[in-house]
Amino acid sequence: MRTKALSxxxxxxxxITWVALLFTDISVVFSTKRNLPAEIPTWLPGVILNLYVIxxxxxxxxxxxxxxxxxxxxLLWRVFATGLVATVFSLIIRLxxxxxxxxxxxxxxxxxxxxxxxxxxxxxxxLLAAFSAWKRLILYQKSKWLLRLWAFFEYSLLISxxxxxxxxxxADWLYNTLIGFFVVxxxxxSGNLKWVAFLNFRQKWTxxxxxxxxxxxxxxxxxxxxxxAMSVSGEESGFADYRTHVFIQSLIAFVTVYSIFSFLVxxxxxxxxSVFEQKLEEVVNFQRISQSIQTEQSEESVYxxxxxxxxxxxxxxxxxxxxxxxxxxxxxxxxxxxxxxxxEIIDHLKSHHVTGVLDQSTDKTKNLSKHLGSLRGSRYxxxxxxxxxxxxxxxxxxxxxxxxxDGFNKExxxxxxxxxxxxxxxxxxxxxxxxxxxxxRYKEELKIAKAxxxxxxxxxxxxxxxxxxxxxxxxxxxxxxxxxxxxxxNPQETSLIIADVSGKGTTAAFHMSQMKGIFHSLAQSCIxxxxxxxxxxxxxxxxxxxxxxxxxxxxxxxxxxxxxxxARAGHCPVLYYSAATDKSEYLKDKGVALGMVRNNSxxxxxxxxxxxxxxGDIMVLYTDGVTEAKSTKGDEFGYxxxxxxxxxxxxLTPLQIQDHLINKLYEFSGTKNINDDxxxxxxxxxxQTQTILNR
Amino acid sequence: xxxxxxxxxxxxxxxxxxxxxDASSSIELDLTIAKSVGEGFTKILVDCSSLEYISSxxxxxFMSYIEEFKDKNLKMVLFGMSEKVANTFEILxxxxxxxxxxxxxxxxxxxxxx
Numbered sequence: 001m002r003t004k005a006l007s008x009x010x011x012x013x014x015x016i017t018w019v020a021l022l023f024t025d026i027s028v029v030f031s032t033k034r035n036l037p038a039e040i041p042t043w044l045p046g047v048i049l050n051l052y053v054i055x056x057x058x059x060x061x062x063x064x065x066x067x068x069x070x071x072x073x074x075l076l077w078r079v080f081a082t083g084l085v086a087t088v089f090s091l092i093i094r095l096x097x098x099x100x101x102x103x104x105x106x107x108x109x110x111x112x113x114x115x116x117x118x119x120x121x122x123x124x125x126x127l128l129a130a131f132s133a134w135k136r137l138i139l140y141q142k143s144k145w146l147l148r149l150w151a152f153f154e155y156s157l158l159i160s161x162x163x164x165x166x167x168x169x170x171a172d173w174l175y176n177t178l179i180g181f182f183v184v185x186x187x188x189x190s191g192n193l194k195w196v197a198f199l200n201f202r203q204k205w206t207x208x209x210x211x212x213x214x215x216x217x218x219x220x221x222x223x224x225x226x227x228x229a230m231s232v233s234g235e236e237s238g239f240a241d242y243r244t245h246v247f248i249q250s251l252i253a254f255v256t257v258y259s260i261f262s263f264l265v266x267x268x269x270x271x272x273x274s275v276f277e278q279k280l281e282e283v284v285n286f287q288r289i290s291q292s293i294q295t296e297q298s299e300e301s302v303y304x305x306x307x308x309x310x311x312x313x314x315x316x317x318x319x320x321x322x323x324x325x326x327x328x329x330x331x332x333x334x335x336x337x338x339x340x341x342x343x344e345i346i347d348h349l350k351s352h353h354v355t356g357v358l359d360q361s362t363d364k365t366k367n368l369s370k371h372l373g374s375l376r377g378s379r380y381x382x383x384x385x386x387x388x389x390x391x392x393x394x395x396x397x398x399x400x401x402x403x404x405x406d407g408f409n410k411e412x413x414x415x416x417x418x419x420x421x422x423x424x425x426x427x428x429x430x431x432x433x434x435x436x437x438x439x440x441r442y443k444e445e446l447k448i449a450k451a452x453x454x455x456x457x458x459x460x461x462x463x464x465x466x467x468x469x470x471x472x473x474x475x476x477x478x479x480x481x482x483x484x485x486x487x488x489x490n491p492q493e494t495s496l497i498i499a500d501v502s503g504k505g506t507t508a509a510f511h512m513s514q515m516k517g518i519f520h521s522l523a524q525s526c527i528x529x530x531x532x533x534x535x536x537x538x539x540x541x542x543x544x545x546x547x548x549x550x551x552x553x554x555x556x557x558x559x560x561x562x563x564x565x566x567a568r569a570g571h572c573p574v575l576y577y578s579a580a581t582d583k584s585e586y587l588k589d590k591g592v593a594l595g596m597v598r599n600n601s602x603x604x605x606x607x608x609x610x611x612x613x614x615x616g617d618i619m620v621l622y623t624d625g626v627t628e629a630k631s632t633k634g635d636e637f638g639y640x641x642x643x644x645x646x647x648x649x650x651x652l653t654p655l656q657i658q659d660h661l662i663n664k665l666y667e668f669s670g671t672k673n674i675n676d677d678x679x680x681x682x683x684x685x686x687x688q689t690q691t692i693l694n695r
Numbered sequence: 696x697x698x699x700x701x702x703x704x705x706x707x708x709x710x711x712x713x714x715x716x717d718a719s720s721s722i723e724l725d726l727t728i729a730k731s732v733g734e735g736f737t738k739i740l741v742d743c744s745s746l747e748y749i750s751s752x753x754x755x756x757f758m759s760y761i762e763e764f765k766d767k768n769l770k771m772v773l774f775g776m777s778e779k780v781a782n783t784f785e786i787l788x789x790x791x792x793x794x795x796x797x798x799x800x801x802x803x804x805x806x807x808x809x
Contacts, residue, residue, distance in 0.1 A: 500751075502751035502752060502754075502755055503718065503751070503752060503755075504718060546759040547725075547752075547755035547756060547758060547759035548755060549751070549754075549755060549758065549787075551751075551786075551787060569788070570786060570787035570788045570789075571786070572786055573786065588785075590788065590791070591788050592787070592788030592789070592791050592792060593787045593788055596758050596761075596787070596788070596789070596792060597761075597792065598762060599762075605788060605791050605792070624751075624786075636779075
């Protein structure tokens, strides 16, 4: 908003100063003509002219120099438009002059003076517009040195305005030196034409036309003004003559030189434009191919972009990309060529024993065009092929085709080779990204599985006046399938289970949930432990895939008979501490894990046993994660150590025993990151009951 | 990590896994046995003397062949297990399902039994 107001103000100042210039100059001319003493000082018009120049200079600085949205053609267009307005105005005046009849007015010095000042004002405006625009063009991709030179040029020009304000005495040598100096600096600056290279073909033509017209306006206004100045000076000499005005003269020289330079450079650049455009497109294509990995959904679209971009970069007619899926299997992606045609060419080259990149055995890039000639029915006469590497492994090859014979030159070979390298990197990046996503997904899955596993374990364990139970389960990062549970069948009987599902991850968690379902449905009906295992096996055979199995131990505690009946199906033998003998032992009974025997003979591989329990007896149920826990040295925790640990704390409560055991386990493994699941369930039969019974 | 060697002796295929068989390396064991069966061997010996550890997934591999071998009348004998590995087999009840021998001589004898 402020700049808009400011530019309007400056324009208004320009108009006012021009009007002031008109009046003062006419008054000076008039009074000298009549030999009257001047009412105003004769130097005033010159000063006002300079004020006019400064106002317009800043006006265009705001309008053109500071407007970042203008591109090169826009700049030229601005200059052209200003020139057009100036010229049209000037022509209208001429027309009026012609219509009225020049004879009566031609002799009138005041009239000539007015037309001269109008034309001068228009020309200065045009020159300043061009000056601002050229500044932008010259300073495109500027260097520090160039910027300094320009600043020097611009400020010197402005300072030279002083010269015309009659403050400095006028002298021919000074005038000539100044003009010469400005012309030389202007010439040096005019050598900066980098912007031309960035015009495309169409823009170049437009620019040529605009520049040509600009030059025409320059010539016209220069001619008009000098003609008018001549006729005014013929009558009178005291007017504001621009011909001795260093600033305006230098400006004319500079603007004209730069216009001509630009015109010629653009003209000579026309034939090479396509090359530059092509290079630009290559850069854009490279960018596309490297960006494609972030935006594209599949590797396939990366291949397609590779095809498209390489074809457009070397003006090929068709292309294909053959990718190795496995040693024998190949897939062909094609662009503007049918898959059939592509395979025909591949087969043809193969049948002619052409060794090149299309042949798997060599990695050399080769121009195979000469072999294509012998393939009938194909419109292609040139072929160029490149291998594509991902992590040093040849994953496929890119082949480009042209209908022209000898259609690929060395530069194109180089470009495509760079493309192939870039494509390799892109594909590799894409694959890495995919892998990262995959592992992220897997981690997420594990998180869910872990949550499922945790939720399958009981929140509350059964309690009885005769026994106490404590249980603990800690799973490793990779979820295992450890399961324990308790279920009260009736006031006298409680069943317990501990199980370990083979395998890890989501599958293990699912099998664990199946085991839970089986336990809760079978245990309720108070069946014998071996029968439980037989039925569980029968049910699980349908759920477990081959090679998966579940090891389990099932216990039926009868508090009335003070007996435990149990069956072990491939699970770690229970550690039993007998208080009466003060000894612990592992109960190694016969039993095959669930899911291993898939027919009805499973009953032969399982047996049920029973024992009487006494007060203070302890049962330690655990999974193999406990006994197989490794120390940093590689030793296993083992059965003996487990038994020893139990003996240390045999008098404590189950929960205390559990805490001690876990501490020992972590101490032994020396790390918080366990590599398998630790699960324990400890049952201790009470003394208390003994006392009750004794009573 | 496991490295699996194969060699043929007296018409039997001897598979020797060296190292540890866990969930990921069990696939290699599976492939080796499948290859041996595919090549038409009817007598397969597994030399477990260099086997340091076997996970439940590895045991699952042996287990998964039990029925197939029974149907096709193929014989597989494992031998030379260390105490630790043997214990793993024993706990899971695989002693009942697989033929396990002490050493190569005994294994050969067992595999040639009709």
